[in-house]
Amino acid sequence: MNVYKQKLNIKDQVKYLEDKGISFNLFSKSNAEDYLTNNNYYYKLTSFRKNFRKHPDGPNTNKYSNLDFAYLVDLAIIDNYLRSIILEIALDIEHYSKLKLLHCLENNKSENGYSIVKDFMVNQGQNKQVIEKRIIEKCNNCYVGDIIQHYDGNYPAWTLIEIISFGDYLKFYKFCADRWNDKDLLNDFYLMKDVKALRNAAAHNNCILNDITIKDSKHKTNHAVKISLKTIKHQRNDKHLSKEKTRQIVTLLYTSIHIITSVGVKSKIKNQLIFFKKRVYRDYSYDFNPKLKATFDYLFDAIDIYY
Template sequence: MSKISKPMKSAQDLIEHMKSKGITFNIVSPENAVRYMEDNNNYFRVASYRKNYNKQLDSNQKPVDKYINLDFGYLQDLAIIDMELRYTFIQLTLDVEHFAKMDLLKAIENHNEDGYQIVSDFLNSLSHNRREHIESELRQNQSSNYTKDIYNKYSSDFPVWVFLELLPFGAILDFYHFCAKRYQSKQMNNRFYIMLRCKNVRNACAHNDCFINDLHKNTAAYPAKYIVNKELSKI
């Protein structure tokens, strides 16, 4: 049996633990906080938002393990806001995926492709391992009630409009990058790198990850792209 360094605690035990860290229960009572953590959200997720708050400093200006002006109600609000953000972001990223497919089909049509050779050329351009992985992802459609019929009908020779409907977003982006290079399109290439960020956001939403558990300065993993900032500045 592995050594347990942090034993599992009850919700009531965790309330006392938070109190010892300077977290107050003025907005939400300890009793309601217990019910919230038992029925709505777990301590591990709720407590992650405490990183947004500063800690008290000792006489040497070094942080001690107590928070400044942090109430459990603030953590609860942040958890709810984070949930709403995930619901918004997942819808946005699904729209991005849809219009990426539309953009691809338009570019392919504008370059007078037949819709079949480009799929073959893309697969042949991949490394052995990457091609095997994508083909494995395609085969998973065989067991889907929603896509098995279309997969079985076209699996011997995918036209691009079917191919795109069966690929997961990561493979669609590989194909998008392939087409950007094939058509020497700077615009498509720029969109590809922006959509890589979108894929990360979509995956985080799908796995119910926390987005706003640390909003301190210089904590962003990636700086926003210039074109994104430019469009946001118009709002």
């Protein structure tokens, strides 16, 4: 169904939010207008309202309950911090998964690094041309173009993983896992599928927290992840891991401690997560929003388990 909405100027946007029950007690209307002009845009900021309840009946039916503009601003800032942390952790996971894969290749005496790439390409069937096209499109890229030109289609594994997309890299990762019958690598692959989804969202600056309390998961939680959370009550795990974004964040955290081998990198991640925990309740406790607070508290418990 196509829905056409009227374009609103900044003052009209603030008025519309007020009509929807959003208050301006903690954040004045004039400051809100300034914020929407210089800091964030209406559509993105207001997406965080999805975490708040509406009055079910009475004179304020369908108007938001206990939602001040200040809370939207606060969540937008927290979300920005979280996206940055997610992206950095995801990039670290990608790097150390490549290190792990190449160690497996080095320890396999039957592999020379070239034949496995040729076999992988053949295994891809019609998708082979898609992967090759994506590589060729980077031929003049100032970062990887010289590598592509130098090897001219005859890529060893350690070169291939530097020039293909993360999605194609995961295909290669699974191919190696299947080829070597390596269950650990295969489990990594399924973990990194969730990492990929979260990484792409963060890299494209998509909101993470805008509907974190309501978006149901389409996938089951990885068994190893569930086992790692055994100190949390079973029912509480089921409740929160049934939400897609929470499940993906927890999976990212587990994957980071499972794949990243550097003590220094893990220490850096720990410090970032400590900062995130302190920032969430710095200005507001969110006691007035039990579902959102419960989600934050669950993520804090998961962070404490892993870091």
